[in-house]
Amino acid sequence: MILSTKFSTRFAPLLNFRHCSRPHATCVQDTPVDQVDLDLIQHQLNLKSPVDTLRCLLLNDTRPLFRQMHLRSVVKDSLKVDFPINGQMLNHAEFREYMAVKQGPKFRRRLMREQLLRCQTTQDLMRVLAVALQRKETTRDLVDMDLCIVRALYRARDTTTDLKVFGAISTIISRFRRENLPLTRYLLAVGIKFAARARSLPGMKRYLKLHKELGFPIAKTLFRAIIAKFSVGVHGYGEIRNGRWSRRDLLQVLLGFEDTVPEDEHHLGLFLDRTEWTQLYGWLVVLSRCKASDELWKEWLLWQDNPLRLETGKVASQFSENKLRGDYSFIEMMADAGDTRRAWNMLGESKIPFKDCRTRLRRTLLRDIQHATVWDDQMPVDLLAQYDFELKKVENALGMEWISLGDDQGYHKPTDTMHQSLEALSSPYFKMEPDFGYPHDLSTEEDEMMLHVEDMSIYHPTSARKSKKSSNDTTS
Incomplete structure (x- = not known):
């Protein structure tokens, strides 16, 4: 086969050539091109042959x-996208036209990245993905946009609920699987965290199964983040x-x-690494909030080995740092779960002095002192303090306060919030102290009706006392 060495004139009508003084050197002078010439250049570039x-x-x-490189730069310069300087998105019609231009993957990825970083709602995000999924070449570029999609989902939390964000990420993952696109660990991590936020049992089941099928481990940071999304904090911030x-x-x-x-x-316990204290502590916290004392006791037996x-640990110390910290955490979580008998047994086996425990743990254990396995000089003092603490809770529930006169003498006086306190006390869901972080066993409507002592100041009774006056009484 004889290859032709004739100078290619495919693009000659579109370019001006100027010969330099140097032989065999051609300088290409570009001239402004209109839309017709631009379409012709794009058509000719698409017809390039490997033989050439x-x-x-x-x-x-x-x-x-x-x-050819020069002509591609001409096309690229003519397709410069001027994004709004105020951070707004491109018009949806303009974005679709730019994505339809047959350019390289670098141009498409930059265009999608800039558009995704300007999304503020889930609707904006789904519109961008809908345009990208219309063509095979743009669909393949979505795999590299995982971090931009994640950032757009977190920005959408400012304008919508976590349940709708969870629906958006579930739709995105379904589209990825339908198009046989690889799922990255970032998308799965966001999906399982929003499933925990939205309290979706099918969602948690789906994403845990995906982690197991794809062989993605749940790292310690993700494991603790999932547990934190269960709203198990003692202050109740996650429940808001x-x-x-x-x-x-x-x-x-x-x-x-x-x-x-x-x-x-494919439950969460399969991904637990008991040799990592960060994961193990979070696991103990969530089990105690669920009051799963039997599971905590099994973990205690595994903790021994x-x-x-x-x-x-230190040679001069009786307990190593990990042993002391771990034993105390097990005792505290078992007490929070409500099984004080086993908590006393753990305290006796660990040989931790009772006086070294925190005040909250000592008060919880002293409520069931009949199961005590240890005794020291601090316990009589704590029993008196426990009696005073419990008596103050009763006084607050009744709207009373103690006025001391000295020498163990005094009297009770009604407070200004006595009416609200008695109204709250009459509720069937009244509790002496808050129980933040504990999952409920009631329906959603009943859980919203539950009242706590700290809510008395904002509680307004829904029923008013009926007047005893007769309807025929006209006296004022």
């Missing part, structure tokens, strides 16, 4: 290749936005789903 490239390589003639989980549903997420066979288990507990 092979001919240039065999003849060591790179001028046609440089001309997303409320509480149902205890039955949360136990399924932790220990196993009811409609899953044992051979196909845990490498973290068997490691030696």
